[in-house]
Amino acid sequence: MQTPDDELLHPDDGPNPPQPPAASDDVLGAAPLTFRDFPTEGTPPFINKRLDLAGWESYCAAYQFGPLAPSRVVLHHTLVPRLDQWAGLATMRGMQRYYAGKGWTSGPHIYTGPDGIWLATPMSRVGIHAGVGNGSVRQGWYSIGLEMVGDYDQTKPAGEVWRNTLAVLAGLSQRLGIPIRRLLAFHRDYTTQKSCPGRAVTKEWVWSEVEARQRTIVNPPTARRAPYDELSPLDGIARLSPEWVAAYLERRGAAYAPYDLGIITRAIWAQATEAGLNPDLVAAQLAHETGNLTSWWSQRPRRNPAGIGVTGQVIRQRPTSITRQAGGDTITTWAQQADGTWAEGISFPTWEHAVRAHVGRLLLYTVGLGATRAQQALAAYALEVRPLPRAAWESVTTLKALGAIHNPANLGKPREQWTSGWAWPGDRYGAHLAEIANAMLEAAL
Numbered sequence: 001m002q003t004p005d006d007e008l009l010h011p012d013d014g015p016n017p018p019q020p021p022a023a024s025d026d027v028l029g030a031a032p033l034t035f036r037d038f039p040t041e042g043t044p045p046f047i048n049k050r051l052d053l054a055g056w057e058s059y060c061a062a063y064q065f066g067p068l069a070p071s072r073v074v075l076h077h078t079l080v081p082r083l084d085q086w087a088g089l090a091t092m093r094g095m096q097r098y099y100a101g102k103g104w105t106s107g108p109h110i111y112t113g114p115d116g117i118w119l120a121t122p123m124s125r126v127g128i129h130a131g132v133g134n135g136s137v138r139q140g141w142y143s144i145g146l147e148m149v150g151d152y153d154q155t156k157p158a159g160e161v162w163r164n165t166l167a168v169l170a171g172l173s174q175r176l177g178i179p180i181r182r183l184l185a186f187h188r189d190y191t192t193q194k195s196c197p198g199r200a201v202t203k204e205w206v207w208s209e210v211e212a213r214q215r216t217i218v219n220p221p222t223a224r225r226a227p228y229d230e231l232s233p234l235d236g237i238a239r240l241s242p243e244w245v246a247a248y249l250e251r252r253g254a255a256y257a258p259y260d261l262g263i264i265t266r267a268i269w270a271q272a273t274e275a276g277l278n279p280d281l282v283a284a285q286l287a288h289e290t291g292n293l294t295s296w297w298s299q300r301p302r303r304n305p306a307g308i309g310v311t312g313q314v315i316r317q318r319p320t321s322i323t324r325q326a327g328g329d330t331i332t333t334w335a336q337q338a339d340g341t342w343a344e345g346i347s348f349p350t351w352e353h354a355v356r357a358h359v360g361r362l363l364l365y366t367v368g369l370g371a372t373r374a375q376q377a378l379a380a381y382a383l384e385v386r387p388l389p390r391a392a393w394e395s396v397t398t399l400k401a402l403g404a405i406h407n408p409a410n411l412g413k414p415r416e417q418w419t420s421g422w423a424w425p426g427d428r429y430g431a432h433l434a435e436i437a438n439a440m441l442e443a444a445l
């Protein structure tokens with residue numbers, strides 16, 4: 001099969017050309033620590049790699065989206081190239097040239113062809129494929145552009161193309177923790193000029209196909225088992241997204257506006273990813289420690305995310321010093337209560353500072369000072385905010401070990417000599433955090 005001419009390639013930009021996002025807007029934050037995406041080639045940067053079903057499943061399950069995960073998948077059909085024009089890598093490169101000619105800085109993320117699942121724009125970046133349906137970092141959401149190879153105005157997709165498309169939709173739904181009915185959008189939802197992904201394709205049909213696949217491939221015992229338990233490692237992969245945790249906290253009565261909840265949860269995702277920690281579990285701990293952001297200590301101007309430095313000490317007289325320097329910024333070490341008394345505990349100037357201290361402290365517990373420069377900076381900041389005994393460093397791998405009674409550094413010692421643990425005695429602390437993370441997942445599904 002010959003290389004298709006660029007003119008034949010998907011003109012999926014016709015009367016409604018999507019605008020490329022501003023240069024600083026299309027590449028998302030820090031590189032993840034534990035997952036490296038495949039390298040890209042050319043302009044716009046495309047991975048141009050083909051995966052089979054098993055390859056896609058492991059790629060998707062381990063994928064690290066960085067500080068902002070996509071919350072939508074926009075389904076397209078390529079129209080041209082048609083199915084019989086498809087020539088794999090040659091067609092991928094042809095489309096890449098076509099987009100480069102339009103000056104686009106990215107394109108769709110995934111093409112499902114008859115020969116496999118083709119990766120184009122990395123999924124951690126905002127793509128260009130659906131105009132206002134692209135989203136952007138500034139707007140706080142973005143979509144994955146999924147192109148089915150072929151023309152589905154007359155007939156529904158079938159065979160390998162459809163099998164691969166279902167695998168991508170089901171995989172992303174699972175990975176992002178968003179049910180297909182909320183995740184799926186069509187290109188035509190964002191324009192009146194197109195039938196994309198084809199007049200023969202309806203939402204109801206796609207939903208039922210994806211849901212049927214999700215029922216058959218997941219074996220029931222695994223599906224029934226709660227995703228998190230007290231033995232879950234703190235360095236696992238997120239299944240939630242900042243937007244879902246924000247929605248959860250809002251429904252649970254958080255004393256912050258949705259806009260602020262978005263800032264807080266996105267900070268958790270950014271910092272936890274930097275630290276190599278599972279953002280789901282950091283968020284669950286924040287929810288637990290702050291009563292879903294209702295506690296006095298979690299309110300402005302204190303913004304304490306997890307009882308950091310809160311000792312229970314209350315005094316009548318204003319302490320001589322109530323501030324300290326940490327990481328070049330001022331934190332407050334005593335806070336005045338409504339009755340005029342002073343309570344010991346850390347207040348943070350912004351939620352960014354608060355989340356850094358929280359994640360940095362968890363990092364000290366799990367891997368000590370950390371390996372990367374970013375990790376070391378987090379850990380150093382957390383130590384300036386509040387010291388942590390050396391014995392507690394690297395004493396935690398699972399949620400359970402955050403409870404002092406289960407922490408390996410305390411084993412065999414009388415309680416007065418315990419050095420390590422977030423909660424004292426914390427017998428059910430890890431189990432409780434797992435329950436909260438599971439409740440967040442359930443709320444999202």
Ligand SMILES: [Zn+2]
Pocket residue numbers: 012075076077129187196197
């Ligand atoms: Zn389209």
